[in-house]
Amino acid sequence: MSLDKTKSDGTVGKALEILDLVASFGRPVRFSDVLDVAEFPKATVYRFIQTLTSQGMLSYDPDRQTYALGIRLVRLAHSAWQQSSLAPVAHPHIEKLARDVGETVHLAQLDHAQVLYVDKIDPGKPIEMFSQAGKVGPAYCTGVGKAMMAYLEAPHLAEVIGQQSFHVFTEFTLSDETALRAELVDIRSNGYGFDREEHEPDIICVALPILTARGRVLGALSVTSSTQRTSLAALEALVPRIQMAVTAIANEAESWRFPDQSKFQSIETAKG
């Protein structure tokens, strides 16, 4: 049926496609905005938007007649973040790490073929929020992305690599699969990798993968700085300290069990 590889999981998949579409605008949109970029007929897009709005996945601003992503997503993301075996467990560790090394620390996971930052601590500006967590970036030219890819199983890796754009951001960007694969072998043999101004000029980082005992990739941790402030060699010197945090996180993440709370709050709470 679906000619392309877009394995649209039925109706639900299509609805989520609309949701992503709205997200991709990065601003509230008019019905026709969505219609223009959607590949479904008018009535279909209309009904999906209606459904999503009624479900709180989209919100409608009657004054401006625009749709935006709904707050139900914020609620769900709160749960997602909490439920994740990685982020809540890692938070105290990366906070401490950030203070110790005095540089920005990122915690990332792989979301399809992209890097998704699930936490960030910048010792400089203490208060950050959703503005940082939830951000996505390219995998092939970030420290965390490469660190994670280096430890993927061959078939999964192939899939992920296939989805990289290899857009050239700087003169140091790895611009093809061959270069990337070579780099990954390197990272794997060292246990850590760098971002050598591959994504943004002057920005460099060291990154380590976070793995389960069985070797499955949970995420990655990076310490980021700039060429003005420090050097790759100096960052490399931090590896043992970062490794400490990584090990602690990996151990805790694996042994972590949720407290036995059989009496949970149902979502129908408000109905009582």
Add this chain to the structure above:
Amino acid sequence: MSLDKTKSDGTVGKALEILDLVASFGRPVRFSDVLDVAEFPKATVYRFIQTLTSQGMLSYDPDRQTYALGIRLVRLAHSAWQQSSLAPVAHPHIEKLARDVGETVHLAQLDHAQVLYVDKIDPGKPIEMFSQAGKVGPAYCTGVGKAMMAYLEAPHLAEVIGQQSFHVFTEFTLSDETALRAELVDIRSNGYGFDREEHEPDIICVALPILTARGRVLGALSVTSSTQRTSLAALEALVPRIQMAVTAIANEAESWRFPDQSKFQSIETAKG
């Protein structure tokens, strides 16, 4: 079916119901956990979970054979938070407010019949994240909840009130519709309301609604403290200062337009 509110928006609504179900556990769940509480037959629940997982709305932990909310939600929530006309605009104001008054400030919106906290600043502990934003609470016994309800249109208010549980948390909890409606009239005449230990013992707050020029409820702002630290009268004295923030936020939220970025990042970024 049963209760009136079950306006299950077709397949998509059902899928999202499953998603909420998973969220409600507050921990990773086994397939059978979901099956037990879901009101759909086995095969249906199974396929929904498959679809949601393949879509990244759920994540599957192969080691533990459990499902949890997926990281795609975190990515979407990031966009939701950014796109919201309220939260990003309000953030600097509530940060300043929190510093000025030296107490915890909450920014909340109404999510169906519940209060959803979209931001929180605690001058004491600077770093908080998803751990706070995204939290939900009851509307009928929180300052922000009542402040928002006080300014809803009659039909909408009736609907929201109908969904309140009126669970008695403390001896001060408003325990029925009559008491609540009386309180709302009061709040409306003052322009602000309190939480008089109605939700948690010792915890008190003042809350003001954030309204558009046309009077539509955008959200609410509250300053929270405890009976040990301060009194209702002292909190009331802060109203003018809070009102400043509210007015600033309301104005900015209404005049806010997203920068004209016709060349937006498509979700297909990774495919280039």
Add this chain to the structure above:
DNA sequence: AAACTAAGTTTCAAATAATGGAACCAAAAT
């Protein structure tokens, strides 16, 4: 004011996808 146009909403038969009882499989428990 009438005529056009654009944006949003509703209709309804046809096409398609969801449903769910039952069978199946695998692994654990007896």
Add this chain to the structure above:
DNA sequence: ATTTTGGTTCCATTATTTGAAACTTAGTTT
């Protein structure tokens, strides 16, 4: 070795989604 439990697949039936087109505003133009 046999039963139970938890998870996955099948497939005929059923119900939902689909989408062209008609319709309704609201906003412009003549």
